[in-house]
Every structure is written in structure tokens, then in C-alpha cells.
Amino acid sequence: MTRNSPRHKTNLKSTAVRSLLLSSAAATACAALASPALAQDSEGMDEPAIITVIARKQTETLQEVPVTVTAIGGDTLEKFQVNEIADVVSRVPALNVQVGGSGSGGQISLRGVGSSNISASFDSAVAFDFDGVQVSTMRMVQAGFFDVQQIDVLKGPQSLFFGKSASAGVFAIRSANPTQDWEVAGKASYEFEEKGYTLGGHISGPITDTLGIRVAAQYQDIEDYVKLAPGTPAFNPDGSVRDSRGISNFISRVTLQWDPVDNFNANLKLNYIKNKSDGAIGHTDVSCGANGVADPIYLLSGALVIPSNADCNSHDGLYHTSDGAAALVSNIPTGSGGDNTQFENGTPFGETEIFFGRLKWDLGLSDYLTLSSVSGYLSLDAVDTDCYSYVGELAPGVPGGAGCSDPVNQTEQFTQELRITSDFDGMFNFMIGAFYESRDIDFNTSQQGVNISFLGADPITGFTYDWYKKQNTKTEALSFFASATLDLTDQLELSGGVRWTDESKVSRITVPYVHSFLSAGPAFIPSGFFSGPINFSDSNFSPEASIKYQATPDINIYASFKTGFKSGGIDNSALPSSSLLGFNDPDPAVRQGVADALKFDSETGLGGEIGVKTQLANRTITLNTSVFYYVFDDLQVQNFDAAAVQYQTFNASQLTSQGVDVEWAWRTPVQGLNFSGSLAYTDAEFTAPFVTTSGEDINGRAAARAPKFAANAAFDWSIPMGDSLELGLNGNLQYSSSYFTNEDSLNDLKQDSYVSIDGSVSVGDPDGKWKLSLVGVNLTDKIWINTSAGRPFLEPGVGDDLLLTQNRGRQVFVEAAFKF
Numbered sequence: 001m002t003r004n005s006p007r008h009k010t011n012l013k014s015t016a017v018r019s020l021l022l023s024s025a026a027a028t029a030c031a032a033l034a035s036p037a038l039a040q041d042s043e044g045m046d047e048p049a050i051i052t053v054i055a056r057k058q059t060e061t062l063q064e065v066p067v068t069v070t071a072i073g074g075d076t077l078e079k080f081q082v083n084e085i086a087d088v089v090s091r092v093p094a095l096n097v098q099v100g101g102s103g104s105g106g107q108i109s110l111r112g113v114g115s116s117n118i119s120a121s122f123d124s125a126v127a128f129d130f131d132g133v134q135v136s137t138m139r140m141v142q143a144g145f146f147d148v149q150q151i152d153v154l155k156g157p158q159s160l161f162f163g164k165s166a167s168a169g170v171f172a173i174r175s176a177n178p179t180q181d182w183e184v185a186g187k188a189s190y191e192f193e194e195k196g197y198t199l200g201g202h203i204s205g206p207i208t209d210t211l212g213i214r215v216a217a218q219y220q221d222i223e224d225y226v227k228l229a230p231g232t233p234a235f236n237p238d239g240s241v242r243d244s245r246g247i248s249n250f251i252s253r254v255t256l257q258w259d260p261v262d263n264f265n266a267n268l269k270l271n272y273i274k275n276k277s278d279g280a281i282g283h284t285d286v287s288c289g290a291n292g293v294a295d296p297i298y299l300l301s302g303a304l305v306i307p308s309n310a311d312c313n314s315h316d317g318l319y320h321t322s323d324g325a326a327a328l329v330s331n332i333p334t335g336s337g338g339d340n341t342q343f344e345n346g347t348p349f350g351e352t353e354i355f356f357g358r359l360k361w362d363l364g365l366s367d368y369l370t371l372s373s374v375s376g377y378l379s380l381d382a383v384d385t386d387c388y389s390y391v392g393e394l395a396p397g398v399p400g401g402a403g404c405s406d407p408v409n410q411t412e413q414f415t416q417e418l419r420i421t422s423d424f425d426g427m428f429n430f431m432i433g434a435f436y437e438s439r440d441i442d443f444n445t446s447q448q449g450v451n452i453s454f455l456g457a458d459p460i461t462g463f464t465y466d467w468y469k470k471q472n473t474k475t476e477a478l479s480f481f482a483s484a485t486l487d488l489t490d491q492l493e494l495s496g497g498v499r500w501t502d503e504s505k506v507s508r509i510t511v512p513y514v515h516s517f518l519s520a521g522p523a524f525i526p527s528g529f530f531s532g533p534i535n536f537s538d539s540n541f542s543p544e545a546s547i548k549y550q551a552t553p554d555i556n557i558y559a560s561f562k563t564g565f566k567s568g569g570i571d572n573s574a575l576p577s578s579s580l581l582g583f584n585d586p587d588p589a590v591r592q593g594v595a596d597a598l599k600f601d602s603e604t605g606l607g608g609e610i611g612v613k614t615q616l617a618n619r620t621i622t623l624n625t626s627v628f629y630y631v632f633d634d635l636q637v638q639n640f641d642a643a644a645v646q647y648q649t650f651n652a653s654q655l656t657s658q659g660v661d662v663e664w665a666w667r668t669p670v671q672g673l674n675f676s677g678s679l680a681y682t683d684a685e686f687t688a689p690f691v692t693t694s695g696e697d698i699n700g701r702a703a704a705r706a707p708k709f710a711a712n713a714a715f716d717w718s719i720p721m722g723d724s725l726e727l728g729l730n731g732n733l734q735y736s737s738s739y740f741t742n743e744d745s746l747n748d749l750k751q752d753s754y755v756s757i758d759g760s761v762s763v764g765d766p767d768g769k770w771k772l773s774l775v776g777v778n779l780t781d782k783i784w785i786n787t788s789a790g791r792p793f794l795e796p797g798v799g800d801d802l803l804l805t806q807n808r809g810r811q812v813f814v815e816a817a818f819k820f
Helices: 006-033 074-079 085-091 588-597
Strands: 069-073 095-099 106-110 126-130 133-135 148-155 169-175 183-191 196-206 211-227 244-261 264-277 284-287 297-299 304-306 350-364 369-384 393-395 408-422 428-447 467-487 492-514 529-552 555-566 603-616 621-641 646-667 673-686 709-720 726-736 754-764 770-777 785-790 802-806 811-819
Touching (some): 069 074, 069 085, 074 148, 085 726, 095 785, 621 785
Parallel strands (some): 126 169
Antiparallel strands (some): 095 106, 148 169, 183 811, 244 264, 264 350, 297 304, 350 369, 369 408, 408 428, 428 467, 492 529, 529 555, 555 603, 603 621, 621 646, 646 673, 726 754, 754 770, 785 802
């Protein structure tokens, strides 16, 4: 929660309520005017036994839709304590998720294609679809989830039906809906390794014959989310020594389902999420590099060298994140996110508050035409404080962290989609639609790149930061799309369509404050800088076509041609030195050149898939296979330049991703015993010259976070122990081959292959009235690396420490749950 802008937050919420009420009023009016027609399915009141997905903006069975999809049901998520997006990786081998980062807050990649977790200016290459709304910010990755009906992971470009931020795929979460009968459920769990507890539950049922409600909430508190190594110079706000960093999450949701007449239904979801943490840096360790020593923090051209407190053991699950040096954090510029007593005493913190609302309604215009609307509103207010030297100890027990910052991310987003869908009896059907998005992002932060206050606080203001920069970016996007389906025979279907997107962005940068020691020289802009508007716009046509042959009721063969589009924009990592100096030049051409240097181009994808979906042995065996080939041009990349202590944002020339996906399931003859699994072979590499910030051309090298082979295998066994007792045994094994962890040089650090095992044992009522469970996640306590980058503030030519973002270690839960 941003402490200096309560009015902004209140206005966002009041706007949200007004928008959703207006949409509700419109829906009510439509229902009153509607004439009786063919009944429309109400959303989620009674789930069918077969798996359904919404891969083409309409409900289809998983086995029939000509799209490569992994669907994970709510029961599986519950059994393995999957309540974060990062936890889903164990079930989707081609998926990689990174949580954390002071910019976007998270990153999702599929088949080696994703976006930076640092830059808040990037849209995600894998669209995050929350109950039918494409959410622009990856901060939702941090928020966690619960009370989920199903997660669908759609692989490959999906721009026709999901729009501009689905160039690599879609991660879709569908939350649970009201039930036909009243139901009350609750659960409580305790985790021993990280010392965390979770309390949650829901109440659901019909208020009237036409109106249902579901109210759900969950609170989680984890004391040792990040365990600090003994002796780390870190302290709690009360001055006591801190030996870990904790987090807490509160998630709540109200869902209303309204079915007043046969030809109209509406579904409203209101979500409130609050997340607190002990700083932005999570599971990030330090690798000591080839020189084998923990390199010191090298500042002011060597005038100040601060010893590192890292121990060169980067896989023990203990972290060395030190607090900020008192000389740097004691006086934060007025109005900045960390301008409070806690961070000015050197203790990092983070806080995120999210309000999300979605209204969906369907109106039967006739027996054959349905008008659908999806309105979405998001208000996000986040602040993260920390020091990005990651280590530093002025003396034993005395914090020496440098490079501190306190970014505030305030995002307001409104989206509206309208669709008309046909359901004719003949061979031809269609869908036409329009989409609009309005987004406003404030990304403001005080930063230390030079750490000049080690020489002295600003003599004029007393501030101890190098500068305070504010950047506002407004986005408007409009798109129209159309698709058609031709049933050429009872078995052969041809479908296709196109989406046209037009997007414009305008960004304005202000720098209210620059430390006097810096602004006095020629290398920095003065306090009070204003860039004026920096404009970006682009448009795109994204066509798609597919053919499906239903060889038998249990064999579906399909092929598809797909394209993807992800808009470019204006970088938000520019520093008030070389990046912005030219704005003050009297020559308009120079000023325009500086503005253009902050822009990055749109990213596009093109390719296709061929797949076979089969069910054998009386549908007890399912085997789905697809082969894919995609070429992505102008891939958006952000690398950290450790020498310049700055992120560099640019477009890679070309990435080609090709491979095979296999999913299988077997319902065995043994009562209650099921097996399932998946295998992904991915060959993702740069296929055109790409010179990175290291000066190397990595053309021909594999993409980061793209293992050649990844797989999982799982079993689920429910064993009756009498009429009133059931034993449950569940297990999942995840495998990943080696992969690069960065995209900067030919010799970037590689993560070795690894295996991780999850398992659970439960005993409970066969009808689910109660259950006691013991759950183990990552039982082998395997630590692996998601990303790597050079550590800031290294001595040029000498230091080679790397920063490694990693997964969580072993977790062991006990849980009690009830439902009646």
C-alpha cells in the first residue's frame, strides 16, 4: 500500500465500483428486454465429468479442441498445496515461472519464450488470464490463488482469441463458482520447514432460485519464507537480529451467479488481495564465480570497498541479503515509496494491494446468436524496498548494503470485450468481437546507482539517495477479431480468423530530485527534469487457421497455423545520466534520438502445430501428442549490465522454438488408481545475429530457461478403508534437463539437470466431509536456478560474482479440511 497517496487509492476503488455497477445495470436492462430463447449454460453451477477448456472463447472438451492445452483441476491443486503460480511448474514441463523483481514482479515463459521479471514496461509474452480477463501486470504472479476450479495452460501463440499479450501462450485461472446446493468448507494447514500456516474456506449456495453466491477467503503467514545465513547483517524493525524474511497473504473473493431467464446469465467476481513481505528480494543467492571468492562491493571508482558477507555456498538454501548502510537509507526523498521510519532505519519491506473485478454476461439474441460481454477492472498499489548490492558488511554485524531503491508501482486497468457467437444447425458458425483496454501505470522510485551519500548527504535537502525518478505510462489498445468454423463433413472441421490490434502508449518522465554532488557535474541532469511526452504506437494483424479431423469418436487429428503479437513500448529503467541527458539538447533531432533510444519494438511470432488426441481401451488411456515450430522476431529482452549498473532493454533478432509435447493418463483396472504424466522436448535457440550487452553474438545458442527435455509423472490412489473411511496416496516426480539461466553470453551459467519429488498421504471421509493430510513438496530439497545475472558493483575486470534466483526448498504440510 502506497502510504503517500491514499486519495489515489480511494479514487481507483470508487471508479471500480461505479464501473461494475454500471455494467451490472446494463446487464439487468438486457435481461429485462430479452425474449425467451435457447437456454444458455450458467457458468460453473454443475461441472461435467469430462474436462472442458475455454481455449477459443467458448467451452469445448479438452479432447476435441484443436489446441495444445494442459488442464489442471482444482482437486489436484488442493492435494499438492499448489497455491502459487510457480508451483504449477511441476505439472507443466514446458513452463517456467519466476516470482519477484522490483519491476513487473514476476515472469512466465513457455517453450523458452517469456518476458523479463524486472521491467514493468513489458507486457508478458504468456498472457495471464484471470477468469476471462487478460491482466497486464505480472504482480498477480506474486499474489497467489486459491478456491480454483481449473488452470489451463495454452501453448503457442493465442493472439486471435486472447489478444496482444499471448504471443507465446496463455496461463488461465478459473476460480470456483456458486454451487447448486449450500456448501460450507474450510481448511487449516501448518508447514514445518518455513514455519507457515494457512487458514481458508468458503460458503456457497443459492440465495434464490436464480441467484447464487460464493464467498471465499484465505490467509497465509510464512515466518521463514527466505532463510538468512547466520551472521547476515539484517534486523527487524524493533532492532532485534533478523534470521529470515517472511511473507503474508490475504486473498478474498465474492462471486455472484445470476440466471433470471433462460436466455440470459451473468457472473460477477470481486477480489481483494493484500500481500506483505520483508523486502523485494526473495530467493536470490550469490555465486562466487570462477575466481572462487565473494567479491566486495566496489564503489566510487574504488574509493570505497565494502566486504561481502556471502559464503560461496549458493545451494544450501541460506541467503545473505543484508540491510542498507545507514549512510544511504537514513533520509529518503519526500514522497518516495520508502519514505517512512522502517526503511529509513534500514529494514526493507514490501506491500501490495490489489482490487480486481470482473463482470461476465451472456444474452441469447435468438435461438442461434449469443451476445457475450466481459468487463474487467484492476487497481494495483505496490511498494517494494530493498538494497540491490544484495550483500555488504561494513563491520561484523553492521549492514553495508548499497544500491537501495523503493519502487512504487500503481496500475489501473479497465478492459471490455464484446462477442457475438453463432450456433447454427448447419455447417457454418462464426464469432465476431471487439476489445478495448485502458491502462495507467505510475512507476516511481528513489535509487542509488553511484551511492554518492557515502561521501555525504545532499547539503541542500539532506536526502541520502542519488535521485528520485517518476514515470507515468498510459496505454490504449483497441482490437477487432473474427473467426469462422466450417464443418465440411461430420468429421472434418476447418476454422480460422484474424485479429487486428492498434495500441498506443505515451510516457512522461520527471526527476524531482538529483543529489547536488551529482547534478553539479555534466554527467547528470538537474533536479526538476521533465521529458515531455514520449510516444509509441503500433498495429498488427494476427491471423490463425486450423483443420481438425475427428477420425473416430476417440481420435482427433489437427493442424494449426498461428501468429502472435506483443506490443512494444517505452523502457522504464532509464537513469538520469546518459539515458536522459540528451533531452536538454537544443537540437530537436538529438532530443528525438534520445526518446527513440528508450523505445523497444513489438514482438511477433509465427508458426504452427500438428497434433493427435486419442483415447484408448474404453477411454481408460489418454494420449495427446503435438509437434510445433514457431519463429519469434524482435524478441523483447532485458539484460543487466553489471559494469554500468543498469538494465539494458532491446530486441533480440530472432528466436526459433520447435519440439514435441506429449501428455498421457491411465485409469488402471485397480479401483481408484490413476497415473498421468507429460513430456516436453524443446529446441529453442537464437537463429539470427544477436549481439548482447556482453558484446558477444549468441546466434545459434539455446534460449534461457528452455531445457531440451522436461517431464513429470504422477499417480493418484484412493483406497476404500470401509464405508466411512478412505486412504489417499499421491505422488509427482518432475524432471528437467540442463538449461542456460541468462541470455548474455555463450558461456552463461547453466543449471544442471535435476529431479524433484512431491507426495501426499491423506485419510478422510469418502464423500469429502473431512480429510487429514500430510503433504510434501520438493521432498529431496533440491535447489535449482531460474535466472542468473552479474551482481552489481563489481570491480571491473576482477569481480565475477553472479546473482542466482532460485526455487523454494522442501515444504512439509499437515492439513485438516472439512466440507458439508
